[in-house]
Amino acid sequence: MIDIYPDRAAILANCPRCGAESTDAGKLFFRGTHVLAEHSCGDCGLDFYATLPVGHAALYPVVFARDGSYARYNRQEGSWMALPLIRSFLKAPDAGVEIELVQPNGGGDLILVNCLDSCFGHVFTKLWNVYLLRKQFPFKTLAVLLPARCRWLITDAEVEIWTVDLPLQEIDKGVKDLDFWVKAQFKRFGSVALSEVPVHPPLEGLDFEEILQARPFALQDFEHQPTQLTFIWRSDRFWLNSRLLGFLHKASIKFGFQAQVRGLLCYRQASLLGRLAEKLRKSLPEARLVVTGLGKEARLPSGWKDQRVAEIDERVERQWNEIFRHSQLVLGVHGSHMLIPTALSAGFIEILPRHKIPHLTEDIGRQHKGRLAHFLGRFVDEFSGPGLVAGHVEGIVKGFGGVWGKDCMEVPKKQKFLGVESGALN
Ligand SMILES: [Zn+2]
Structure with missing residues (x-):
């Protein structure tokens, strides 16, 4: 969990030009799929962005100059993620995105789960974290940021939903006005923390019947x-x-x-x-x-x-x-x-x-x-x-x-409620 409101943890990054370590002095920026920290290098003066370790950016961090002139990332495995992000800053996103607040909550301490992504499979696996966090932090307020098309995948009436009405393939280009809209929501809460949104969350404890509203x-x-x-x-x-x-x-x-x-x-x-x-x-x-x-x-x-x-x-x-x-x-x-x-x-x-x-x-x-x-x-x-x-x-x-x-090791679901674990039958 990364605390971002009202106080924010320092986010370290290395300058993409000179490599010097920098603690961010600027703001966070909600771009869409990624949340970025604004940095200014104390050694060479370069203004740059660094991804927060959320979602795939936790695996493939990216730092890049705001004008696109310098960048550091895993070129072998992380280019698929880094290049659309860097390119999105070379052209402003198009106008006219509708961002909607659904099932608003009363306040409290918020955990924000950013599930925006241009790939449906990525959105789906990121969403699993919402279900896991609900169990892990029953007394916190949860909000999920996701493409409007995927809104049906959140069935829990207690979860606050922030939908972005864009086709998935457009999300990589950046979501106009998202940063302003998201930060305006923070004022309703005592504190806000960002989930790291692991992209390979454990499958145990997930109920696909609940998530997909379809019985396997x-x-x-x-x-x-x-x-x-x-x-x-x-x-x-x-x-x-x-x-x-x-x-x-x-x-x-x-x-x-x-x-x-x-x-x-x-x-x-x-x-x-x-x-x-x-x-x-x-x-x-x-x-x-x-x-x-x-x-x-x-x-x-x-x-x-x-x-x-x-x-x-x-x-x-x-x-x-x-x-x-x-x-x-x-x-x-x-x-x-x-x-x-x-x-x-x-x-x-x-x-x-x-x-x-x-x-x-x-x-x-x-x-x-x-x-x-x-x-x-x-x-x-x-x-x-x-x-x-x-x-x-x-x-x-x-x-x-x-x-x-x-080898009938799978136990019908009703027996699990009685506390019989399938492994116990071995
Ligand atoms: Zn530098």
């Missing part, structure tokens, strides 16, 4: 419910099973020609889905195959029910959640778009690009215990073909009864 797939119904497999589509990240196309995709990101190759890569992904459907038709003819996700590019092959959309809103999210929670398996390429599907389905098969190996499990919502964790949660290499993926699907769907029957 009940494992005891696995063999009784109609078999449904759902692929989560993206039009900017692909299952390609081709070194050449994989190289083309990476080059297109590096040199900025994604739009020119998107059609080809979507076509390839759709054709792999077609071959997967053919294989599954033989081994699991009764299975219902569904595709959800963002982007309507490429016509899906027969056998797949197309539930993709060009734009996401709350209605779509809730419709998809119904699909996920009735899916024995969700399939897709690694990424934050897998968080909600894996939180609600029984199991998953994730196609893992090799450069994402260090991030294994970061995008997985639901955690099973014991052998079921390995049985129902599978990662396959990015160069896996439809035959291998179909083999895993068949193995899980047909083999579930054997594992569930012998």
Whole structure:
């Protein structure tokens, strides 16, 4: 927790030009995804900003001159976060952002959880902290700053909500007037502290049913419910099973020609889905195959029910959640778009690009215990073909009864209320 009102803890940073250590003398600045401290270097006089250790900035701190001339950050792993932030200062954000106060609280000591982010998966995992903090600090007031589109993910009537009505992809550009609006709210409270908003909060203690207002797939119904497999589509990240196309995709990101190759890569992904459907038709003819996700590019092959959309809103999210929670398996390429599907389905098969190996499990919502964790949660290499993926699907769907029957370690929820922990059955 970082105290910011009425008194503020000193925030140390090193000057991006001369490296001298500086304690901030200036103000905090609420930019959007990031909260910045204004600094002026005592040695060389450079005016610069430093990120507060909140959210991803705790992992990849950034310091940069206010005119963009000098910057220090982790160029290998943190550029994705640092560059949009620095660039956002080179162009003023557009006008006309509506910031709304919902469920205002009476005052008290406030903990502010900043969940603004341009990536939905990041917003979602940041929001978990609200639920954890509610349990940890029941006597404090909580406020959450989040994109208006994600307001439905806060179900607790006691939590104060500050919504920013901007499309997610615009948030990285900075939110005009946010700083003024946020600081005006502080006056209603005795004190304000910023949550560090860990981006990988512990899953234990989280109730996805509460957060998503959708009950995850009940494992005891696995063999009784109609078999449904759902692929989560993206039009900017692909299952390609081709070194050449994989190289083309990476080059297109590096040199900025994604739009020119998107059609080809979507076509390839759709054709792999077609071959997967053919294989599954033989081994699991009764299975219902569904595709959800963002982007309507490429016509899906027969056998797949197309539930993709060009734009996401709350209605779509809730419709998809119904699909996920009735899916024995969700399939897709690694990424934050897998968080909600894996939180609600029984199991998953994730196609893992090799450069994402260090991030294994970061995008997985639901955690099973014991052998079921390995049985129902599978990662396959990015160069896996439809035959291998179909083999895993068949193995899980047909083999579930054997594992569930012998290794039934998951306790129905009502028993947890009696204090019986599932691990105690071992
Ligand atoms: Zn300096």
